[in-house]
Amino acid sequence: MAENDPATAAPLQVDDDVDSAIGDESDASDTTSLRSSIFNYHYENGRRYHAYHAGSYWGPNDEQAIEHLNIGHHVYNLLLGGRLYLAPISEQPQRVLDVGTGTGAWATDFADQHPTAVVIGTDLSPIQPTWVPQNLSFEISDCCEEWSYQKDSFDFIHIRGLYGSVANWSAFYAEVYKHVKPGGWVEQVEQGVVPKSFDGSTDGTIFEEWGKVSLEAGDAFGKTLRIVDESAHYMKEAGFEEVTEERFAMPVGRWPKDRRLKEIGLFNRLQWEEGIEGWTMMLLTQVLKAIKQQVIDLSSNPEHLKMLPHSTTIWNELLRPELHPNGRVPDPGSLFEESQALLFGGADTIGMTLMHGTFHILKDVEVYQKLKAELQQAWPVLEDAPSQATLETMPYLSAVVRESLRMSPGVASPLPRVVPASGTELNKGFIPGGTVVEMSSHFIHRNGDIFESPNDFKPERWLGQAGRDLEKWLVTFSRGPRSCLGSNLAWAELYLTFAHVYRKFDIEIDPSSPKELVWRDCFLPEYLGPHLKAKMRPVKE
Incomplete structure (x- = not known):
């Protein structure tokens, strides 16, 4: 199975309202005993990694990773409507193998549902629980090596999440084919690493760049991340018959209108938030x-x-x-x-602010002319650029920068914070200690009780004393000790970019640009439809 390919699937509607037992086994081998060496974990970049065949798998195996894997198991359960598998296996399978079992969640659920089956889960990391069904055992082994089981011994072989884990997929599927019984079933569940959209809105965004870098990282690691698109080919090549493939859309965020997909999207976004460091840390250090x-x-x-x-x-x-x-x-x-x-x-957030600001400046001739006039007065000779300190004293430029920050969603998702143990009062109510609270800056910046006509781009609101009174409500960089570390750099980038672009170029918006910049929350905003296009001509002195 794979995530849905937007090129072949119907678009989704957007909602605008927005534990292991080491059992006795007849095929006994050295993989069934947990030797002390496998607990000699490897630590790098602040994360813990497996010791057995260290370095052969990119993912960490610490508590954060275990939590992430369990969230992923729940996402797959939602995706399949509570089913553990789609293969038409017999009602009473005798022997079942779960390759790359991870936390053992799938193997545990399967063993519970099929108490007469002997279930074995294999993995490089001994991170499975200890209290599990009696018909389940876990083994530490490398699925990329020659398997030690009897040939034709499994009724069902389940594989999930091995993307970036196998260097030679042909050899891997040869082992799978060798050990499944004639008439038995093999099912593999993988997910793509390249975010896609039905309407092309991820084109040219950080999501497209993420996909490109991820694939390059997998290639550099020597273990492709493209298996979601290649597994069917390899299975047929290995000799499997009746190979079928089902693809599913896995939204990131709560934007789908369909209630079931909305729930999947919420948990999948949580999976991204919890797992993105583990996904990238080792692979990106290779690249x-x-x-x-x-x-x-x-x-x-x-x-x-x-x-x-x-x-x-x-x-x-x-x-x-x-x-x-x-x-x-x-x-x-x-x-x-x-x-x-x-x-x-520090890249996408400033880029979005510049885009939103330019979009609104070019749509309002009066704003555009005021900004150009102020820049020309303060910067009469093009070759004699003013300092950043001088730019920061220009009232209308400063107002444009602040209004652009207010209109841009920045980090769209709320950022969670934990209330101190003593608790706190908020809006005449008491919040107990340990409570997780979160608020998106977007909610504040579009609050009509704070900002008049909050959906309109009005730099004038930041001029004079009224503008100074609004400063406390500009929370793009958050507030307090956990505020953005790079805020000073961001301010500098915005002042310099707006000033140099609008002083050195005459700009007009292209008619093909959208009427509004529509986006949805995917932690960072994902823009729907065409992006801003503008025509630029160097000014003539």
Whole structure:
């Protein structure tokens, strides 16, 4: 099975309202005993990885990963309507193998439903629970090696989530074919790593870039992430008959109108939020080795910071021992995580703000002319660009920057926070300690009780004392100690980009641009339909 291919499936409607036993086994082998060496876990980039055949699988196996896998199991249950499999197996299978069992959730559920079957789950990591049905056992083994079971010994072989885990799929399916009984069934469930949309709205977005980078990372790792599209071919090549494929749409977020798909989307978004670090951490360090090497170099040789073009960077501060309570600077793994957060967190959000601002500026001739006039007055000679400090004193440019931040959704999803143990009062009500609360900045920025005509682009609202009174409600970068670390850089980018683009170019919106920028919440906004297009001509002095 696979996620739905938008090219061949009907579009979805958008809702605008928005535990293991090590059992005795006749096929006994050294894989059935949990040797102490398999618990000698490998740690990298702040995550824990398997010890048995370390490095052969990209995913972590720590508590966060276990929680993520259990969420994934629930998503698959929702997707299949509560069914564990689609294959027409017999009502009383004798022997069943679950390859890549992970937490053992599927194997446990299957063993419960089929108490007369002998169920075996295999994995590289011993992370399965201990209290499980008596007819279930778990083994630590590598499915990419030659299997030690008797040939033609399984009525049903279940495979799920092996994308990026197998280097030689032909050899893998040869082992599967060798060990399933004649007339037995094999079922494999995989998901794609390239986000797609029915209307092309993911084209040219961070989601398209994510898919491209993910596939490249899998290729660099030597284990393709494309098996969702290739499994049927490999199965037929191995000699399997009656190979059928079913594809399912797995929305990310609560945007579908259909209630069932909405529920799937909610849990799938949670799966993305919980799993995105685990999906990327190891693979991207394989692809982005240059960045990792830079981090290691700066950690080992802080004096190299003096060679950078800027006198002070975030690395200068992070590598100052006196700024840390214990005098110890962060390890290279932690610094690399910061690098990734800055790379991915600082690009799309500013890009969206610039797009929203430009979209509204070009739609309103008066706003466009006011901005151009102020820039020309403060910057009369094109070759003599004003400093950023000067740009920040320009009232109308500042108002345009703030209104663009307000209109852009930024990080669309609410960001959860935990109430302190003592609890807190909010809006004349008491919230107990430990409660998870969340609020999207978009809800505040489009609140009619705070902003008059909240859906209209009005830079003038930020001028004078009235504008200063609104400053506390501009929460694009959040507030307090957990506010955005890169906010100063973001402000600088916005001032410089708006100023240089509108001073150096005459711009008009292309007629093919949409009337409104429609998006849906996929943590970052996913834009539906065509994007902004504009025509730019260098100004003539």
